[in-house]
Amino acid sequence: MxxxxxxxxxxxxxxxxxxxxxxxxxxxxxxxxxxxxxxxxxxxxxxMPRIRVGSFSGGTGSSARQTLHKELLDSREFFVAGDDEKADFTVEGTSVGGRVTGKLRDAKGKDLFQRSYAAPGLDENLKALTDDIIYTITGRPGLATSRIVFVSDVSGKRQIYICDAEGGEVHQVTHDKHAAVSPSLSPDSSMIAFTSYRSGFPIIRLLDVNVGWERGVTDTPGSSFGSAFSPDGTHLAAVMSFIGNPEIFVSDLNTNTAACVSDSVGAPSSPSWHPDGRELVFSSDDGDGPKLYIVEVPQKEGASSRLFRWRTGYHFCTDPEWSPDGRHIAFTTRTSGEWAVAVKPYPNGRVHVVQAGGAEHPSWSPNGHFITYVQHGELFVHDLRSGNRRSILRGYGRITEPRWMR
Incomplete structure (x- = not known):
C-alpha cells in the first residue's frame, strides 16, 4: 500500500x-x-475565532456538551479548541432534563452573556445557543435554527415543505387540493406566502405557520404570483395582473392595499428585495429571454421610481435574489444549454458561475456564506468560501424553489 x-x-x-x-x-x-x-x-x-466548549453540569450535561461541540464545528464559524489549547472564547453551562443554560465569556474572563433555553428538546435548545454564540462573536446570524422552505411533488401534487439547514425535520405545510408553489418566508419565519391554484388561476395566499390560518393578500381580481416579503416583513412584492398586463406590485400587509412599482412590456417574475427595502430586483421576459431589472420602491405615496436593466452578460436570467448584505445577486442562467446558478456583485463586477449542470433556484443563507439550490430535483447547500457543496435532501420527490429564511 x-x-x-x-x-x-x-x-x-x-x-x-x-x-x-x-x-x-x-x-x-x-x-x-x-x-x-x-x-x-x-x-x-x-x-477563525477560537472557542472552547467547557464543562456542562447536570443530568444531560454530557450530552449537551457533545452536541454543542458538533453544532459549533458544523457552523464552520469557529476553530473549536481542545481542553489544553488557548481559546478566544469559552462556553460552559448546565443541562437538566434537556433544558440548557449557557454562559459565554472571552479570553479575559468577561461574561458576554448567560441565557437559558427551555424548548421541549435538547437539540433545539443547543441550536438556539449555537446561533446566539455565533451572533455575539461574529455579528452574523447563525444557521442552526434557520429553516429552508421548498416545493416537492413527493405527495403526488406540488406542495410546500420546510426543513432545517441540514435537510432534517422535514414537514409538509400546505395541503392544497391542486398545487402550492413559489413559497416565501417572512423574516421571522412565522408566515409563508405562496401561490395557490385552488381557484383555477394563480393567487397568492398567506399561511401562518404557528396557528395554521390562511388568507389572501389583496381583494383585487386577476392572477397574482411570485411573492417576496420585505426585509421588515410589513410588505409583499408580487406579480399581479388586475390592471391588465402583469406588473410588480408592493402590497401593504397591514392595509391590504397594493401599489404598482414597475412599468414593463414583458412578463415580470421573481421579485427580490434589497436588504434596505428600497430596491427590488426581478426578472422580465419581453420575448427575447428573461433579463434582470432593478426598480426603486417609492418611499412615499405618489413618489416616482427609477427602473433600469441590470446587465449580467447572459441572455437568460431568472430567479434573482439579493444577498443579505446587498452586495451580490444570485440568479439562474443558462450555460452550454443547461441551467446554472451564478452570482454577480452589485452594482458591478464579474459574474461567477457557482454551479452548472442543471442547478437552479438559488437562495442565500442568513449569514451570506452559503447558497442553497436544487439540481435535478435534489437540494444542495453550497459553501461560497470553500467552494464545497453537499446534498442535504434527496429521494424526496422532485424538489424545486427553495428559499432560505432571513
Whole structure:
C-alpha cells in the first residue's frame, strides 16, 4: 500500500462517525512525508475565532456538551479548541432534563452573556445557543435554527415543505387540493406566502405557520404570483395582473392595499428585495429571454421610481435574489444549454458561475456564506468560501424553489 492510499485509509478510520482533529491529520501527513498542511491549519486558526466548549453540569450535561461541540464545528464559524489549547472564547453551562443554560465569556474572563433555553428538546435548545454564540462573536446570524422552505411533488401534487439547514425535520405545510408553489418566508419565519391554484388561476395566499390560518393578500381580481416579503416583513412584492398586463406590485400587509412599482412590456417574475427595502430586483421576459431589472420602491405615496436593466452578460436570467448584505445577486442562467446558478456583485463586477449542470433556484443563507439550490430535483447547500457543496435532501420527490429564511 503506498503512502497516499495509507493516508486515505487512516483518514477514513479517524473520520468514521466524527470529525478528524486537525492535529491528528497533520501528524499523519508528516509521518507519511506528504507535507503537514500546517500552513492552512495555522491560517484557519488565525482567521477563525477560537472557542472552547467547557464543562456542562447536570443530568444531560454530557450530552449537551457533545452536541454543542458538533453544532459549533458544523457552523464552520469557529476553530473549536481542545481542553489544553488557548481559546478566544469559552462556553460552559448546565443541562437538566434537556433544558440548557449557557454562559459565554472571552479570553479575559468577561461574561458576554448567560441565557437559558427551555424548548421541549435538547437539540433545539443547543441550536438556539449555537446561533446566539455565533451572533455575539461574529455579528452574523447563525444557521442552526434557520429553516429552508421548498416545493416537492413527493405527495403526488406540488406542495410546500420546510426543513432545517441540514435537510432534517422535514414537514409538509400546505395541503392544497391542486398545487402550492413559489413559497416565501417572512423574516421571522412565522408566515409563508405562496401561490395557490385552488381557484383555477394563480393567487397568492398567506399561511401562518404557528396557528395554521390562511388568507389572501389583496381583494383585487386577476392572477397574482411570485411573492417576496420585505426585509421588515410589513410588505409583499408580487406579480399581479388586475390592471391588465402583469406588473410588480408592493402590497401593504397591514392595509391590504397594493401599489404598482414597475412599468414593463414583458412578463415580470421573481421579485427580490434589497436588504434596505428600497430596491427590488426581478426578472422580465419581453420575448427575447428573461433579463434582470432593478426598480426603486417609492418611499412615499405618489413618489416616482427609477427602473433600469441590470446587465449580467447572459441572455437568460431568472430567479434573482439579493444577498443579505446587498452586495451580490444570485440568479439562474443558462450555460452550454443547461441551467446554472451564478452570482454577480452589485452594482458591478464579474459574474461567477457557482454551479452548472442543471442547478437552479438559488437562495442565500442568513449569514451570506452559503447558497442553497436544487439540481435535478435534489437540494444542495453550497459553501461560497470553500467552494464545497453537499446534498442535504434527496429521494424526496422532485424538489424545486427553495428559499432560505432571513
Amino acid at each position: 503506498n503512502a497516499r492510499a495509507l493516508l486515505l485509509t487512516l483518514t477514513l478510520v479517524v473520520c468514521h462517525g466524527t470529525r478528524a482533529d486537525a492535529g491528528v491529520m497533520d501528524k499523519l501527513r508528516g509521518l507519511l512525508g506528504l507535507g503537514s498542511g500546517k500552513g492552512k491549519t495555522e491560517e484557519a486558526r488565525k482567521v
